[in-house]
Amino acid sequence: MKKTTKVPKQELAGSLADFLCFAVYSTNLAFGRAYKRLFDELGITYPQYATLIALNEAGEQTVGALGDKLFLESSTLTPLLKRLEAAGYVTRRRDPADERQVRVSLTSEGKAIFEQAFCGRESVIEATGLDPETFVRLQRDLITLRDNLLAASDK
Amino acid sequence: MKKTTKVPKQELAGSLADFLCFAVYSTNLAFGRAYKRLFDELGITYPQYATLIALNEAGEQTVGALGDKLFLESSTLTPLLKRLEAAGYVTRRRDPADERQVRVSLTSEGKAIFEQAFCGRESVIEATGLDPETFVRLQRDLITLRDNLLAASDK
DNA sequence: TGCGATTAGTTTGTTCGCGATCTATCTCCG
DNA sequence: CGGAGATAGATCGCGAACAAACTAATCGCA
Numbered sequence: 001m002k003k004t005t006k007v008p009k010q011e012l013a014g015s016l017a018d019f020l021c022f023a024v025y026s027t028n029l030a031f032g033r034a035y036k037r038l039f040d041e042l043g044i045t046y047p048q049y050a051t052l053i054a055l056n057e058a059g060e061q062t063v064g065a066l067g068d069k070l071f072l073e074s075s076t077l078t079p080l081l082k083r084l085e086a087a088g089y090v091t092r093r094r095d096p097a098d099e100r101q102v103r104v105s106l107t108s109e110g111k112a113i114f115e116q117a118f119c120g121r122e123s124v125i126e127a128t129g130l131d132p133e134t135f136v137r138l139q140r141d142l143i144t145l146r147d148n149l150l151a152a153s154d155k
Numbered sequence: 156m157k158k159t160t161k162v163p164k165q166e167l168a169g170s171l172a173d174f175l176c177f178a179v180y181s182t183n184l185a186f187g188r189a190y191k192r193l194f195d196e197l198g199i200t201y202p203q204y205a206t207l208i209a210l211n212e213a214g215e216q217t218v219g220a221l222g223d224k225l226f227l228e229s230s231t232l233t234p235l236l237k238r239l240e241a242a243g244y245v246t247r248r249r250d251p252a253d254e255r256q257v258r259v260s261l262t263s264e265g266k267a268i269f270e271q272a273f274c275g276r277e278s279v280i281e282a283t284g285l286d287p288e289t290f291v292r293l294q295r296d297l298i299t300l301r302d303n304l305l306a307a308s309d310k
Numbered sequence: 311t312g313c314g315a316t317t318a319g320t321t322t323g324t325t326c327g328c329g330a331t332c333t334a335t336c337t338c339c340g
Numbered sequence: 341c342g343g344a345g346a347t348a349g350a351t352c353g354c355g356a357a358c359a360a361a362c363t364a365a366t367c368g369c370a
Contacts, residue, residue, distance in 0.1 A: 014273060015212045016224060020283065020290060021186045022205055023297040026226045028183040029327080030304040031176045036328090037308075047356060050177055057170045063319065069171060071181045074319055076357050083355080100318040100365045118169060127307035128175065128300055135175060138300065141293045142178040145283055149185040152282035153192075184357085191358090202326065218349060229349050231327050238325080255335045255348040 024142075034127050038120040042113055047072075048084055052106065052114040055090065060105035062095070071150075089113055179297075189282050193275040197268055202227075203239055207261065207269040210245065215260035217250070226305075244268055 016022050035046055044052075047070075054069045055061070063074050063081065070077070081104055084090045089110030095101040106114070128135065171177050190201055199207075202225075209224045210216070222232050236259055239245040244265030250256040261269070283290065 014208065016205065016208050017298070019205075019208070020294050020297075021190070021201075021279070022208075023294050023301070024179060024183050024186055025201070025205065027297045027301040027304070028179050029226050030301040030308070031179055032327085033308045034304040035176070045355065046176075046180070050171065050174075050180065053169065053171050053174070053177075064317090071184050072356095073358060075321080075359075078320055080356075098318085098366070102319065124176070124304075127304055129303035129307070130296075130300060134296055134299075138293070138296045139175050139178050141285075141289055141296075142175075142182045143172070144289075145285060145293065146178070146182040146185040148284035149182070149189040149279075149282055152284070153185075153188045187357085200325065219347095227326095228328060230329075230351080233350055235326075253336070253348085257349065 020145075031124075034124050035121075038117065038124070042117055042120075043087065044089075044113065044117065047076075047080060048089075049114075049117050051077075051080065051084065052089065052110060052117070055104065055106045056111065056114050060103050062101045062103055064101070066104060084110070175300075186279075189279050190276075193272065193279070197272055197275075198242070199244075199268065199272065202231075202235060203244075204269075204272050206232075206235060206239065207244065207265060207272070210259065210261045211266065211269050215258050217256045217258055219256070221259060239265070 032046055035049075039045055039049065050070055051066065054066055058065075058069070063077050066072075066081075067074055067077055081090060081092055085092055088107060090104050090106055092102050092104050095103050130138065187201055190204075194200055194204065205225055206221065209221055213220075213224070218229055218232055218236065221227075221236075222229055225232070227235075236245060236247055240247055243262060245259050245261055247257050247259050250258050285293065
C-alpha cells in the first residue's frame with residue numbers, strides 16, 4: 001500500500017537538523033561545555049569572561065557601553081558586574097560628572113584573570129577542529145547573520 | 156610619530172570581534188530577539204519550541220532521548236516539560252514497562268502550536284538576510300564545529 | 311528658574327542551563 | 341531470591357537573560 005499522500009506533510013514538518021537557529025543554539029551550548037573546565041578553574045563564567053575581554057579592550061566604560069558591545073541589557077549586566085566586583089575583578093563607581101552613569105573598570109586582579117583565561121583558550125581553539133579558512137569564514141558569516149537579525153528585529 | 160612599538164601588544168590583547176565563541180554567543184542572543192515577537196504571541200519560548208520540533212519529528216520519546224537531541228540535561232528538561240504539560244502541549248507518563256522512564260508526547264494542542272510557530276518562522280528566515288548558499292554553508296560549518304567541540308569535551 | 315520628559319541603572323519575577331545530589335526502579339550476578 | 345550497582349528522572353542552588361517596573365539624575369524648553 002502506497003503512502004504518497006503523507007509524504008508532502010513529512011517534508012513540511014522539518015527536523016531539528018534543518019534549523020539554522022538550532023545549529024547556533026546547540027553550538028553555543030557546546031562552546032559553554034568546551035570552556036567549562038577552564039572557567040571552573042578560574043572561578044568565572046563565560047559571560048563574565050566576555051565582559052573582561054570588553055573591559056580589557058576598551059578600558060573604563062559605562063554599563064551601557066558594555067551592554068552595547070556584549071549585546072546585553074543592563075538588567076543582565078548589573079548583577080553580573082556586582083559578582084565580578086565581589087570577586088575583586090572590577091570596580092564600579094558613579095561618574096561624578098553624571099551621577100546616572102556607572103563607570104566600570106578592570107582591577108589588576110581582573111586583568112590577571114583575563115590573561116589567564118586568554119592563554120587557556122588555546123586548547124579550546126584546538127577543540128574546534130576547524131581549519132583556519134573555515135574558522136575565519138564561519139566567524140565572518142556569523143557576524144553578518146547576527147547583525148542582519150538585530151537590524152531586522154529593531155524595526 | 157610612529158606607534159609601531161604598541162602594535163604587538165594590541166595584537167595579543169584580542170577584541171571581542173576576534174572570538175569565534177563570542178560570534179556564536181551573540182548570534183544566539185540575536186536569534187532569540189528575532190524570534191521573540193512570534194514566541195510571545197504563542198506564549199512559548201525558544202527552548203520550548205525546539206522541544207516541540209523534536210517531539211513532532213520523532214513522536215513519543217523519553218526525557219533522555221529528548222535530551223540527546225536537544226543537548227540538554229534532564230535537570231533542564233524536567234521543569235521545561237512540566238511547563239509545556241501545564242500549558243497542555245505535551246503529556247508525560249511513566250513507561251509501564253520501565254517505571255524509571257518518562258515518556259513524553261505532543262498533544263493535538265501542542266501539534267497546533269508547533270505548526271503555528273513553524274509557519275511563522277518564514278519572517279525570521281527572511282531576517283537572516285543570507286543567500287541560500289551562505290545559509291546552508293553556515294549551518295553545515297556550525298554542526299561540524301558543535302560536534303567537534305562536544306567530542307573534545309567528552310574526553 | 312522650574313517642571314515635564316528623557317536617560318542610566320537597579321530591582322523583581324520568570325525561564326533557561328548546569329552540576330550535585332537524591333529517589334525510585336531495574337539489572338545482574340552470586 | 342536478593343542485594344550491590346547502574347540507570348532515569350527529579351530536585352536544589354546558582355548564574356545568566358530578559359521585560360517590566362522603579363529610582364535617581366539630567367536635559368529641554370518655556
